Amino acid sequence: MAEKLALVGIGKIARDQHIPAIGANPDWSLEAAVSRHATVEGIDHFETLDALLETRPDITTVSLAIPPQPRFAYAAAALRAGRNVMLEKPPGQSLAECYALEALAKENGVTIFATWHSRHADCVPDLKAWLAERTLKKLTITWKEDVRLWHPGQEWIWEPGGMGVFDPGINALSILTEILPHPVHLSGATLEFPENRDTPIAARLEFADPSGAPMTADFDWRQEGPQTWNIEIDTDRGSARLSLGGERLEIDGALVKQGANHEYANLYARMAALVKAGESDMDLSPMIHVCDAFSLGKRVVTAPFHY
Structure with missing residues (x-):
């Protein structure tokens, strides 16, 4: 059965890459979008992540395609609510934030994935x-x-x-x-x-x-x-x-x-494998160089x- 997923942030990268990759992967079902300004036809829309987390407890995974500055608060809320979290690159605006999210995922027994699409x-x-x-x-x-x-x-x-x-x-x-x-x-x-x-x-x-x-x-x-x-x-x-x-x-x-352009398809395949195995991937080596x-x-x- 496909895992139910919500996509947070419906901008250019979400429409160009995330939504097509999710739609092409049978392991995922895109159920909801969170955005103050945009919607995705055919799925639930929420203006805030809190509203999504409260209304749709059946959604197990949240993919964050938003700028790095607000990402920590969004990811932390989802992890505390027991949801798996997929982070667009870079995974945060600081290393301390990333290490804190990794610890939160472990504490709540869920998966977190710091994605690096070019990899x-x-x-x-x-x-x-x-x-x-x-x-x-x-x-x-x-x-x-x-x-x-x-x-x-x-x-x-x-x-x-x-x-x-x-x-x-x-x-x-x-x-x-x-x-x-x-x-x-x-x-x-x-x-x-x-x-x-x-x-x-x-x-x-x-x-x-x-x-x-x-x-x-x-x-x-x-x-x-x-x-x-x-x-x-x-x-x-x-x-x-x-x-x-x-x-x-x-x-x-x-x-x-x-x-060809398979980067995001490969990311969502990797995320599906991590969720099934109950594992996380928070490699921060690129962030350390920055x-x-x-x-x-x-x-x-x-x-x-x-x-």
């Missing part, structure tokens, strides 16, 4: 398997996109807790922490803040690899024209290039796999940004 892109497992048999020599991440295209008019990303360019950049970090055969840590960062904003529009990161391999990430939200989501790797036995955010993989210059970047980063003030 579930089609070619990521292939690159991970390829790299596991080789010695890393160099890794370069280039993650550049146009904020006006992907976040039109969304002021929350420029406010404290919104993370700025790390909202997309954390996607690259989720892939990095998945494919590497060993952990790395941030050793330095430069963050560019528009003079009228509280979060960065660009970032340059450097990592300390145990074997000494140079490893950098370059994030920028000012890219116009073609968008760039690439990870390039040199090893002792060849090179690899992951592009399109994880949907295309080249080895030694030759295309070996071209995937928090370290804000801690270690040199701040550079740049031109003001306006939509």
Whole structure:
């Protein structure tokens, strides 16, 4: 029998990704939506999460597709009500919030899942398997996109807790922490803040690899024209290039796999498996890199940004 699920936050990502993925998975039945401004045809609508939790005790799982700033309060309420919780990335606006939610889930005997959709892109497992048999020599991440295209008019990303360019950049970090055969840590960062904003529009990161391999990430939200989501790797036995955010993989210059947009389908399949097993997945390694970047980063003030 399908688990009954409620989706909180009916914005662009919910309509483009969450709703189609839920509808295509027989393990889930979308029963309700929570939003102050939008509805989903054919299912119950609630303006507040409290109203949902009180009215629909039969709904076992809540998926949160809302900005990170209010997410802790929503997730905590759902967990205390005994509901499983699925968190859109990033899982919170601070590590302390995330650890507190993990503890709440355990205390209430329910599942919590910190999702990293780019980690579930089609070619990521292939690159991970390829790299596991080789010695890393160099890794370069280039993650550049146009904020006006992907976040039109969304002021929350420029406010404290919104993370700025790390909202997309954390996607690259989720892939990095998945494919590497060993952990790395941030050793330095430069963050560019528009003079009228509280979060960065660009970032340059450097990592300390145990074997000494140079490893950098370059994030920028000012890219116009073609968008760039690439990870390039040199090893002792060849090179690899992951592009399109994880949907295309080249080895030694030759295309070996071209995937499709299955990230959210894979996320909901993973959530279903966790619920059935009574387990949780709160891997916070991508978030740790972001928090370290804000801690270690040199701040550079740049031109003001306006939509």
